[in-house]
Structures are given as structure tokens and as C-alpha cells.
Amino acid sequence: IATRSGVDAARIAELREAEAAVFRKARPKSEVRIGNGIEGFFGGVPMHWMNDWPTPFPILVESAKGARITDIDGNALDDFCLGDTGSMFGHSPPPVARAIRRQSSRGLTYMLPSEDALGLGRLLEAHFGLPFWQIATTATDANRFALRVTRAVTGRDTILVFNGCYHGAVDETMVRMKDGKPINRPGLAGEFRDLTARTKIVEFNDIAALEQALADKSVACVITEPVLTNSCMVLPEQGFHATLRDLTRKAGTLLLIDETHTISSGPGGYTKAFGLEPDLFVLGKPVAGGVPASVWGMSGAVADRYAAYNRTKEPGYSGMGTTLSANPLQFATMKATLEEVMTEENYAHMARLAMRLDAGLTAVIDRFGLPWHVARVGARVEFICAPGPLKNGDEAESAHAPELEAAIHVALVNRGALIAPFHNMMLVSPATKARQVDRLISAFADVAAKISV
Ligand code: PMP
Secondary structure (H helix, E strand, O other): OEOOOOOEHHHHHHHHHHHHHHHHHOOHHHHHHHOOOOOOOHHHOOOHHHHOOOOOOOOOEEEEEEOEEEEOOOOEEEEOOHHHHOOOOOEOOHHHHHHHHHHHOOOOOOOOOOHHHOOHHHHHHHHHOOOEEEEEOOHHHHHHHHHHHHHHHHOOOEEEEEOOOOOOOOHHHOEEEEOOEEEEOOOOOOOOOOHHHOEEEEOOOOHHHHHHHHOOOOEEEEEEOOOEOOOOOEOOOOOHHHHHHHHHHHHOOEEEEEOOOHHHHOOOHHHHHOOOOOOEEEEOHHHHEOEOOEEEEEOHHHHHHHHHHHHHOOOOOOOOOOOOOOOHHHHHHHHHHHHHHOOHHHHHHHHHHHHHHHHHHHHHHHHOOOOOEEEEEOOEEEEEOOOOOOOOHHHHHHHOOHHHHHHHHHHHHHOOEEOOOOOOEEEOOOOOOHHHHHHHHHHHHHHHHHHHO
16 A cells, blocks of 8 residues: 555565664664663653654663764664754764863852853853843753743733644643644643643644734734744745734734754754744753753843833742752853854854755655655754645644654664654754765665665
């Protein structure tokens, strides 16, 4: 039976089985060490999604450096997953490793600033444009806290998300659209609330629906990535961001841009590269080079309103902050990342090789006549096993081909390349070499040849 991806279902199953056997054979030591799961962990893994990788068992990592990752059996892979963005500047970038070494003997957390914090706010402003910042530990937390600010200053209780979004484990964003109706995201554990009561949802690129949803002026904030990157990649249509900004301003709704993935666009993210004007800005994952850290920034106007709000409110816990946030290791590594790693020069290298990857994969798709396409935002590249471009979250969802994607994933691992699990995402880091990109393209061609015959 031909699937939407154009690949026969039986052939996908065959490939999956054959590649699983190859994977196992190359990892006898890992298989023994992992056994039936890592002892003492629920589900056999320290974090449940480690079981969701399509490999027969998780890759047991010995070490990683730059854009290479090595397992305990000595298999070295070109790493294009890069911790799904946490290590998008390469594993242990030298300036970050130096900062860790320097800070490691000076204490790791104080609940007080260190000298590294002194220039950091201005450094964040220089990169991302907004004047007032706070530091948290995960992008999830930064989004959660920024959303609190938007509700506090607007006095409104509803937010708006785009279908297919992901902003971390932020409860109020866990809404999906099904048959045109908002629902709680299927799969949520232990959720007892109807999240759709306070979260509106429309499709990305749907200006008319957005305008209608904002019209009653109940929406505190629209939270979005500039490009939807958490299903199959959806790019904004021409003029979408300008209209989004106009409509939110007219409705008195704040705009929160989550750059956690689109920071692949440049040292100032997609925001700077495309002149977006968010009221609030969130970045997590790679902002401290792989050390857990995130930031959220506010415009001067939002900061003024938040200060005024704080003067009127009852004293007490704000619902923001976690104890390890804004620690000296974060200051040291974030400073090193912003100053020495997120440079124009590094980004030029990343963009150049990402374009090479994009062109190479596209040529393979064309050569084999597959009904697939490639999407890219800066150094972030994705091949999608369906025709494109995709317009919205609904289309992105139905473009997924989970069985095929899983088979390709393992086949690429067996040919020396690690890409992100769950979707076919590949990141190019400052440490990535042209020959690694070329090896990935060859591996992809080899797999395409196998499934096209
Ligand atoms: N925002 C976006 C756009 C993300 O893709 C993610 C994670 N994939 C997050 C926020 C949450 O990041 P974290 O899991 O590090 O909190």
C-alpha cells in the first residue's frame, strides 16, 4: 500500500527491521549494559522520552565533542540532533567549557549575583533588542513566567496559541485544534482542567481567524515561535508577522516571541533577522551553551507596566522563580556563549553549511522523485516526507509519517548520522564540518535509494 509519503508500507517495515538488526549488532556492549532498562528508573530510563527514540534501545553515550557523539561501543556519529537544540553550538564549546572550569571552584549557586552578571543584561539587550531581562533555568519556565507578566499587566486572563505549537511543559499552551474545535492536548497526564476555557487557538498563517479571536479584547498575549518548529516545520507566509503585530497592537494584546528553536536564524534570533517587534522574548536551551539556563526579556513599556502592577499588588510569592535560577554558573556560561559563541562569524558558517545540507537533501528528493520537501530556518533544516510547503499545524500534523521517519532515523544512525528523533530535524553547529554534511547527504541518498526501488 502506498502511503502519503509515496513509500510502500511493507518496504518501511522491512527497512525498520533490517536496520534495527544492524544497530544491535554494532552495540553489543550497550545492549548488555542497558539490559531490560536502566535499573532503578521508572520505565528503564531517567527521562521517559528516552524510550521514544526509534532505535531498539537508547544510544549509551560515552562522550560528545563538537558535532560528534560516541557511544560506549565506540561508534562515532556525526551529531545533527545536538541535544535537540540544547547543544546547537556544538558539544562543550571551548569558551563555555573554559567558563565552567573557571566557575567550578568558586561555588555553583548562591542566590546572589556574581561579577559575570554585571554586563549580562546589556549583552542580552545587544543581542535581542529588549531592555529588561530575567533569568530562569528552562525555556518552559521562562515562558511560564513571561505569560504571568502578560496577564498581570493586561488584567486579562486568556492567551492565544497557534495549532501545533510547543512551548515546553506550559500547561496553558497544551491545547490543540481538532475538526476546527479547541481541545486539551490528547496525551496529557493528570490534567483536570478544561484548558480551552482560557486558551484560544487558531491556525498559524490564518489572519482572518486571528483577527476574529482577538476582537473581543480578552486576550492578554499571543505566544508563538516565529516559525512553527515542533511538528513538521511551518514557515510564516509573506506578511504574516507584520499583520500579527498590527492585530495584537490594535487589540491591546501583548506578543511573546519564543525563540528557543529559531535562534538558529542568527545571533539575534529570527526577531532580529526579520525585524520582529515582540513585547516579550523567550530563549532557553542553547543560551548558555548547554548548561541549563533561559531568559525572558520585556520591552520598556511592559517593564513599566509590570513595575506599576507590582506597586499595587499584595506582597507575597509571585509564582515566578526557581531556586537554582540566575546562578553564577549560568552567568559565566551565558556570557561566554553570547560573547564568544553566538558570533556573526559562527552563524555565517552555520548558515552556509545548512544551505549546503538543504540543497543536497533537496537534490536527493528530486533525484528519486519522492513527494517530499525540505524546510529550513537558518541553521535548522528538516526534511518532511510529504509535499510542501506546509501552511499550518493541521497540515504539519498530517505530514508526519512516524513509521517511515523511525525507519529512516535508524538507517541514518547506521550510516553514521544522528538526527533528531520524532521529526527529521537537523542542526548545523559552528563545529560542524562540510564533510559531515556531505556524509549525511550521502547517507540520505543511500536510504532514499533503498525505499524508492
Ligand atoms: N519553546 C520551544 C519553542 C521549544 O521547542 C521547547 C522545547 N522543545 C521549549 C520552549 C521548552 O524547552 P525546555 O524543555 O528546555 O523547557
